[in-house]
Amino acid sequence: xxxxxxxxxxxxxxxxxxxxxxxxxxxxxxxxxxxxxxxxxxxxxxxxxxxxxxxxxxxxxxxxxxxxxxxxxxxxxxxxxxxxxxxxxxxxxxxxxxxxxxxxxxxxxxxxxxxxxxxxxxxxxxxxxxxxxxxxxxxxxxxxxxxxxxxxxxxxxxxxxxxxxxxxxxxxxxxxxxxxxxxxxxxxxxxxxxxxxxxxxxxxxxxxxxxxxxxxxxxxxxxxxxxxxxxxxxxxxxxxxxxxxxxxxxxxxxxxxxxxxxxxxxxxxxxxxxxxxxxxxxxxxxxxxxxxxxxxxxxxxxxxxxxxxxxxxxxxxxxxxxxxxxxxxxxxxxxxxxxxxxxxxxxxxxxxxxxxxxxxxxxxxxxxxxxxxxxxxxxxxxxxxxxxxxxxxxxxxxxxxxxxxxxxxxxxxxxxxxxxxxxxxxxxxxxxxxxxxxxxxxxxxxxxxxxxxxxxxxxxxxxxxxxxxxxxxxxxxxxxxxxxxxxxxxxxxxxxxxxxxxxxxxxxxxxxxxxxxxxxxxxx
Numbered sequence: 001x002x003x004x005x006x007x008x009x010x011x012x013x014x015x016x017x018x019x020x021x022x023x024x025x026x027x028x029x030x031x032x033x034x035x036x037x038x039x040x041x042x043x044x045x046x047x048x049x050x051x052x053x054x055x056x057x058x059x060x061x062x063x064x065x066x067x068x069x070x071x072x073x074x075x076x077x078x079x080x081x082x083x084x085x086x087x088x089x090x091x092x093x094x095x096x097x098x099x100x101x102x103x104x105x106x107x108x109x110x111x112x113x114x115x116x117x118x119x120x121x122x123x124x125x126x127x128x129x130x131x132x133x134x135x136x137x138x139x140x141x142x143x144x145x146x147x148x149x150x151x152x153x154x155x156x157x158x159x160x161x162x163x164x165x166x167x168x169x170x171x172x173x174x175x176x177x178x179x180x181x182x183x184x185x186x187x188x189x190x191x192x193x194x195x196x197x198x199x200x201x202x203x204x205x206x207x208x209x210x211x212x213x214x215x216x217x218x219x220x221x222x223x224x225x226x227x228x229x230x231x232x233x234x235x236x237x238x239x240x241x242x243x244x245x246x247x248x249x250x251x252x253x254x255x256x257x258x259x260x261x262x263x264x265x266x267x268x269x270x271x272x273x274x275x276x277x278x279x280x281x282x283x284x285x286x287x288x289x290x291x292x293x294x295x296x297x298x299x300x301x302x303x304x305x306x307x308x309x310x311x312x313x314x315x316x317x318x319x320x321x322x323x324x325x326x327x328x329x330x331x332x333x334x335x336x337x338x339x340x341x342x343x344x345x346x347x348x349x350x351x352x353x354x355x356x357x358x359x360x361x362x363x364x365x366x367x368x369x370x371x372x373x374x375x376x377x378x379x380x381x382x383x384x385x386x387x388x389x390x391x392x393x394x395x396x397x398x399x400x401x402x403x404x405x406x407x408x409x410x411x412x413x414x415x416x417x418x419x420x421x422x423x424x425x426x427x428x429x430x431x432x433x434x435x436x437x438x439x440x441x442x443x444x445x446x447x448x449x450x451x452x453x454x455x456x457x458x459x460x461x462x463x464x465x466x467x468x469x470x471x472x473x474x475x476x477x478x479x480x481x482x483x484x485x486x487x488x489x490x491x492x493x494x495x496x497x498x499x500x501x502x503x504x505x506x507x508x509x510x511x512x513x514x515x516x517x518x519x520x521x522x523x524x
Contacts, residue, residue, distance in 0.1 A: 004180035005051075007042075008149055010090060011098050013081070014066060017074035019053065019090075022082045023062030023224055024215045028091045032112040032131030035092035039114055039145060040127035042179050043172060050182040051086035055079050062224050067091040068111065069101050081185065089181075097149050097176075115142035116172055118165055148173045211248045211265070218273040223280070232284050241291050241303045250309055251287075253356075257313045258283045258320040261364055263356040283316070285323050290315035297332070298339060299406035301425035307399040308348040311339065314359040314374075321367035333522075334366055337375030340521040343400040344381050381517045383510035386455040391433065401454045402433065404516055410459045411490045414467060416481045419459050434460040436493065436509070437502050440470030446502060455510035456502075458491045473497045473505075492516060 005013070013019040041048050057079050065071070066087075074080060083090060096114050112131035119141050120128040132142060139160070147153035154173065158166050215225045229251050252265035259279055260267040268276065290312050294300040303309060318335070327335070338359070342348060347355055359374060366372035389397035402425070410419045424432040435442075435451065436458050442451050450456075460468070468476045477498045480487065487493070494508035 004182050007093055007097060007176060007179055007181070010181060011094060011149065014071060014090070014094055015098065015100060016076075017072045017080075018076075019081045019083065020060075020071055021064040021066055021087060022054075022060055022084075023064055023226070025064050025083065025087055027064065028067040028088065030088045030092055032114070035096065035111075036114045036129040036131045037127050038089060038092050039096065039129040039176075043129070043175050045175070045179075048089060048181070049086065050184050051090065052084040053081035053183060053185045054084050055081050055185050055187045061221050062227060067095050069094070084186065093181075096145050099146060099150055099153070114145045116145060116169065117142060118168065143169050143172075145176075148176050211252055214252070214265070214268050214276070218276040218280075220273075220277065223277045225276075225280075228280060228284070232287065236288060236291050239291055239295060239301075247309065250312070253310070253313050254287050254290075254316040255280075255283050257317040257360050258286050261317060261360055263310075263313055263353060263360060282320050282323060286316040286318075286320040287312070289319040289323070293319070293327070293335070297336060298403050299421050299425060300403065301422055302427060304393070305399050305402055305425055307343040307396045307403075308352075310348050310352060310356055311342065313356055314338075314363040317360040318363040318367045321364060331366055334372065334375045335363075336520070337522040338363075338377065340517070341375065341377035341379045343396065343403070344385070344517055344521060345377060345379060346396055347377060349396065375522065379521055381514050381521070383455075383507070383514045385517070386510040386513045387450075387453050387506065389454050390449055390452040391454055391457045397454060401457065401513070404513065404520065405457075405459050405491070407520065408490050408492065408516075411487045412464060413458070413460055413476075413487060413491075414464045414479050416484075416487055419461075424459060424461070431462050432459055433457055434462075434465040434468075436460075436491075436497055437473060437505065438468060438470045441472055442502060450506065453506060453510075455506045455513060458493070472500050474500050 010019070038048060059074075059080060060082065063071075095111055112133055114129055114131050115137065117128050117130050120126065120130075122128070129145070130142070143161075143165075144157060147157045158169060161169065211225075218225050229248065232251070249265070252268070253263045255276075256262050256265050256267050259271065259276065259282075293315060294306065294312070300306050306312075315335070342359075362372045362374035366374050385397065386401070389395065389401075391401075392398050406421055406425060409421075411417060412419055419432075435456050437451070437456055439451055467479065477484075492509060492512040494505060494512065496505035496508050499505075
């Protein structure tokens with residue numbers, strides 16, 4: 001146990017750069033009112049917990065900011081103390097009292113100045129300290145804590161107070177000037193033991209999520225899990241999968257699938273950090289190959305068109321085995337069957353952990369050339385799937401329809417040219433999907449659910465949809481090429497469309513779509 005530190009000493013050490021935040025620490029997450037509650041505890045001399053510091057003679061390659069502040073570089077070449085436990089408390093104290101640095105951040109969700117409330121009741125439970133936006137401050141009632149360690153600022157702020165309030169706030173200030181924070185300093189140059197201490201201390205306090213635990217557990221000067229995931233996110237961003245790279249939970253499931261053949265990230269905590277570091281290149285390669293497989297085989301140009309993001313997890317496990325080997329035709333056939341059946345049966349809805357784990361195991365068997373039942377998902381699809389599900393880009397059924405339509409290499413309704421899938425599927429909000437029977441044409445004659453059924457949706461660009469407008473199909477047929485068999489085949493359009501018979505059309509098209517789904521899923 002080291003000597004306790006006064007608040008001014010804490011601020012000084014942060015300002016001279018000798019107390020710093022290691023890169024594996026979480027960001028500042030306390031809301032302003034929680035920081036205000038800490039001030040109340042300091043004022044009432046309640047225990048606020050011990051600050052744990054790791055003392056080392058070597059700088060880390062990656063450090064975090066202290067809240068919204070970038071800490072100054074160390075002024076002298078002597079040991080540095082990195083915060084292992086107590087970052088939220090130190091950040092709250094620093095952001096409350098220091099006045100030398102300007103953050104440039106004015107976000108009430110991140111930070112608000114803290115004030116002493118003269119009108120609050122003196123109570124052991126309730127706080128006399130509040131975090132307030134400037135517009136909420138009443139100078140007659142609220143006194144800024146930011147002046148407490150600035151003699152000139154404090155003197156100026158107290159001038160307008162009557163004698164009672166002046167005496168009261170001087171008493172409050174003295175409590176903070178004399179407050180001591182208990183500090184324990186842990187000295188070590190062995191980075192593995194530091195990660196273990198960090199992980200165990202945080203397990204006993206505010207629980208860290210597995211991502212944060214593994215970041216500490218695997219961390220070394222040469223390896224930073226957060227940085228590796230950030231770099232991977234940048235690599236796959238250009239392929240429309242930036243949301244995958246930004247989803248640390250999904251990345252952790254992929255990591256667990258590759259390294260432990262288990263979708264639960266908690267399975268990684270039992271691994272040795274060095275093993276995770278040594279095999280992480282396999283994780284990166286498996287995720288990138290999974291993204292490429294989805295793009296090449298199912299026209300997934302943006303992750304928001306992927307019915308389930310968890311479909312990447314078994315694929316990552318598959319591609320982690322013998323990474324340099326290409327996919328055989330039989331493996332591709334099995335993966336394709338598994339993909340379509342999983343989407344069409346909503347296999348990963350609800351609580352899918354058991355199904356994902358089973359699929360990981362079967363995907364690994366498939367890759368190893370062993371007997372695999374990966375594609376043997378119970379499957380039954382009928383016309384009702386496309387009649388009863390309405391088009392909504394947030395639903396699995398709609399995303400599955402879009403990929404089914406894309407697999408036909410659709411042609412533009414009016415020009416007959418191939419639809420540019422890279423463009424049409426690049427962003428979910430491009431609105432390249434419209435009604436075959438225009439909604440405005442059907443309005444009043446059919447209910448909205450029937451009008452918006454998946455069976456009435458095709459890939460139609462916004463410009464062509466505007467040209468079609470509310471015309472009957474028999475009318476906009478005159479805007480199409482004379483020969484339209486290729487267009488009809490590429491969008492599964494029955495002749496009933498141009499007979500202006502909506503009920504016949506939607507029933508026949510639902511049948512055609514169900515047939516396509518069965519063929520894709522290997523059902524017939």
